Amino acid sequence: MTGAVVTGIFAAVALLAPLLAPYDQAEVSGIPQLGRPSADHIFGTTNQHFDVFSRVIYGARLAFQVVLLSTTFALVVGVPLGLVSGYSGRRLDRILVLVMDALYAFPSLLLAIVAAFALRRSVGSGVPAAALSISVIYVPQYFRVVRNHTLAVREEPFVDAARAMGARPVTVMTRYIAANVVSSVPVIFTVNAADAVLTLAGLGFLGYGGTFEIAEWGHDISVAISDIGTGFWWTSLFPGLAILLLVTGLSLLGEGINDVVNPRLRRAGIGSVAPGVRGVPEDLETAALTASADEPDPAGAGDETAFERLPDLAAVALPAHLSPGHGRDGPPVLAVSDLAVTYHTPRGPVRAVDGVSLEVAAGHSLGLVGESGCGKSTLGRAVLGILPKGTEHAGRVVLDGDDLTADPARWRSARGDRLALVFQDPATRLDPLMRVEDHFVEAIRAHRPGIRRDGARRLAADTLAAVGVPPGRARQYPHEFSGGMRQRIMIALAVALEPRVLIADEPTTSLDVLVEAQVLRLIDGLRRRLGIAVVLVTHNLGIVAETCERVAVMYAGRIVEEGPVVEVFARPRHPYTQGLLRSVISLETTTLVSLPGVPPDLADPPPGCPFAPRCPLAMATCQEVAPVAAPVGADGHRAECHLYPGADPTHPGQAWTPGGRRTTLADPPLAGNLR
């Protein structure tokens, strides 16, 4: 904003120079020599009898002419060249890149001087010559940015679509590529404009710009430089100030434009932080693991063939440090109660998780399912305490009887130690510059500084062997592994320190079906043998049926149904669960059934039951009263639906309680009309 005002004032001055300036730029008659700033000459006068105020004003005019001409010229040449070069590729691209890189590598002022010399013969030394010589510096900048951007956009499917519809290269480049690439051009334009002001002044200072006839700030400063020592400060100060102000104004303008063009930067500033909000957690990557203090056996050497016969996990002896220790059942190792998460967005608060209570016992697994946008990933992150900055949370996360929400420091130290996580895309979670082994060493030593480096390395090799990565590959870099192998490494990282709870967020979504099956089998085996409580976040109900013991169905930030997998899949109670299950396409599917509608906008949730607008069985109550969990079957099977007694909080009586009693119910009503 400030930038626009300053730039605007200069632009107006430049435009109206002949009206604003009391004297012409070359006028000397009747002007005193070296007069102090006074009412007649507010910026004083120079040794050459010029009025400084008028020279500064005409200097602005020249600066604007040259800057606009040069940056525009560079844009007109650089942008199309970058587009063509990036789109065509091949030889033309290589030649242009070479030329532009050479120009770019050349010291810019020197380049402008050379260009000014070369142009002096053909174009002369006026404004166009100065503009052209400066523009040579900026052509490579547009070229490089536009070309690299083009290279990226060229691979987008919509460009393929344009080619497939028979669009000519010119059409593809203009309507499909340029339209998406030029967003960065205004920013470069202003940055270059600021730079051009300085370059013009530099050229003028060195004698390649203005003259006594043509006012130019750099030239005027160079002429006035000898005045400074003799006390005539005004002759150089005002042109200098003008340069400073205009450059600052243009730079600020560039940043302002950048904020508009890249809304993500702008949004980051929004979102008032409500009281009670935690600070940002430390970077996810450092969240890692812990080991028992005793040192493990040294790893056996692994052979590396292109086709590793991966050991079936059941047949692999667990390394000594990974003991099947904790056993199963018993009290819940993870207990979440009334967890709520609120994001602050430009559209207002969004309650992404809205009062969730869950328990997972040691060695058990809970599948967390739902459509995208239902809060399942947010819930996973909230349990780990890795929500983005400015996110508000309430409720409790209790790990082994230890209330993590009460003590952020304990939460942080539990993360990567007792509380581990595996993400969807292993490629982005491993540092490409670090050997696999070093990921382990760093993570282990972060949590257990007592373990020495070689001990940590042995621990890494052991754990890698247990997940089917030959320990001989521990010294390789992440890019040397396939996607499935990387996910095995991520899992090894997560379990090396024997976590109590593992949260896996879509751990196999980026993997192929055969590798997916391998990885799921691996997680399942580790869970059973190490007694880890697993929370598996997934959109794939097939995966839940294959690997989980209990399932929680999330909708609009709430758990609308939860219970044993066998029970929920056989007798889904909530119409949402029924719809989800019927929309699954399996090998046995013969007809396509869909669940109409979309999840509600959580910035503006509907009153009553959030599923009511999509529910084929919705009743009057559903539109008004939000249901609470009611017992609907054996083993704590619960659902938040008014079809079942106890769901209406205004008629309390049978509300669900954790570990609730077995209840017998007739077969659930099946939601019809879901087709």
Place this chain on the structure above:
Amino acid sequence: MSDPGPGVSPTSPVVRVRDLEVHFSLRGGFLGQILGVQRVVRAVDGVTLDVARGETLGLVGESGSGKTTLGRAVLRLVEPTAGTVEFEGRDITRLPERDLRPLRRRMQPVFQDPHAALNPAMTIGEAVAHPLRIQGLCATAGEARTRAAGMLDRVGVTPAATYLDRFPEDLSGGQKQRVVIARALVTEPALVVADEPVAMLDMSVRALVLRLLADLKRDLGLTYVFITHDLATARLLCDRVAVMYLGKVVETGPAAEVLGRPRHPYTRALLEAVPRPDPAARDRPRQLPPGEVPDATDPPSGCRFHPRCPAAFAPCPSIEPPLVNGVACHLHNEVPAPSPPAAPSL
């Protein structure tokens, strides 16, 4: 809507692919370039198949199998290295782009990621109308817009008038995919190559989009090449499937047969690996092949699946099994006979 072009019999295949190879050369690092070392990815490595008019052919396989590249080669979005692709009786393998252009309106793609398949700088109306303008099918922008609106209505982006001037970012994933489908169909193509068209969509939306594709095919007499890694969808939607592994077709035939009674160990493994939404089926015996799809720059000798195959035996590492009677496996054609390559009718 999809009348075959002049001189094409209605019974002749829409697409005929013969011995198709698509190889990409990877420019090695700096040193590799100096030494002239070139690694070649054999993405599609000798594929022969036909797509009959009105059928849906499923190309299934894991990533790296070459199914996407094969689909792009059929649309001539990549240049084949060897072999031929015929579309409606014309060899388009090396047809100059100028001559290919009029054919393009009859073969259209639908992409996997609806968020990336629409130009963010174009409104929905422009996106769907643009193919009509490019192909010269509508003389005026207004006429193209009207036809685009009609197509949007047809794919369920309704009321189309309220969407024409909106940008893709305002739409949900399912709506965007409908727009992508409308854009593909607005020029009245005969062939649609759909590459994982529902993989990025929510489970609850997938059925809607798949049903839309099925309805459109029936109503408009379309021919589909349906590329997917999801065998359940393939079984539901495809008439025939071709299972690909490392650039080759390893098994092909009617979908119900190939996916109901798989013969190739790879097809069988794929089927066994599909997660079933039935907790009772959890403990079914499964034989998962170890490892992952190997590097396509250096495929294994003999049968490319042999290093992972639970049933590999003597000839597998050395002799490449030909595709005979719809399966390329030594278990099913003991004699690596000099028999002719797979019957194109499949």
